[in-house]
Amino acid sequence: MRMRLLGKTGLKVSELCLGTLTFGGQRSIGGLNQQEADSLVNMALETGVNFFDTADMYAYGESEQILGKALGPRRRDVILATKVRAIVGPGPNDRGLSRYHIIEGCNASLQRLGTDYIDLYQIHSLDPDTPPEEALRALDDLVSQGKVRYIGCSNLTGWQLMKMLAISDARGWVRFATLQALYSLLCRDLEYELVPLCADQGLGILVWSPTSGGFLTGKYRRGQARPTGARLSDPNSMFMNFDQDRGFEIIEELDRIAKAHSATVAQSALNYLLLKQGVTSVIIGARSAQQLADNLKTTDWQMTPAEFQRLDEITTPPRVYPYSFLAKSPHDRFMTDA
Secondary structure (H helix, E strand, O other), X not given: OOEEEOOOOOOEEEOEEEEOOOEOOOOOOOOEXXXXXXXXXXHHHHHOOOEEEOOOOHHHHXXXXXXXXXXXXXXXXXXXXXXXXXXXXXXXXXXXXXXXXXXXXXXXXXXXXXOOOEEEEEEOOOOOOOOHHHHHHHHHXXXXXXXXXXXXXXXXXXXXXXXXXXXXXXXXOOOEXXXXXXXXXXXXXXXXXXXXXXXXXXXXXXXXXXXXXXXXXXXXXXXXXXXXXXXXXXXXXXXXXXXXXXXXXXXXXXXXXXXXXXXXXXXXXXXXXXXXXXXXXXXXXOOOHHHHHHHHHHHHOOOOHXXXXXXXXXXXXXXXXXXXXXXXXXXXXXXXXX
């Protein structure tokens, strides 16, 4: 398992990260119990994964508890990431990015994870009710106190992220090291603003849902019945909004690449993202040991430049303004006489 630097920090994390949305009961997509989660965590560690991602909202905190127990004394050997922002209780302050909730949320996560520090503490999204200065100062204090070592963000727009980085720089506060974002062959919108921004500002990109909710794993095929019990078993599912005909075209190309490397469709989808600019780690989730074992083999091979280029071409998102306008204009259009 290869290691990559977390943004422009000196921290090294595995290029595959085990996500734990499948751990626990309520608000979970896997419902895995402690014994099942222990097996997945052990498998990941044995393969060289040192990066684990969770959130306080996953299974209402149960995911953090299960992960903490699964790691046990090996916690010091891994990089542990969790998040704050979502609703975690019935009270009016059991959510958001207020100073109150960030501090309470961090303390609760520390207790559930069974640790005295969090390596990467991420805001799950922006809170429109809280000034960004309040949230960023609270995060800076947690770093100063030693409860958190690095901070990150998730699901922000380009202007929101740049504004928060500018505030941190102006105040001398710790700045985000990472952006965790949706990125896949079916959703490359990140490339409009956020990929260039992260490259410019030195943030590492952590990819969530790299197979678009499992659609790009090979179990969904054109003209075939959908598997039962999966997130996208219902063709009308709103879990991910994408053109399914285009999705099947991508799957067919992934399948051709996989066969050339004695690999699988899922591995091809993950392999592609590991070659994209700015990606630090791709978060993989699994409901079974078989799924995880397959995903972990992604790093055993690498697609060719020609294969990568072909996937890039067939999945290029449409140009939107101002990119569509600039692409059709000379670079110095407004600097020369007509």
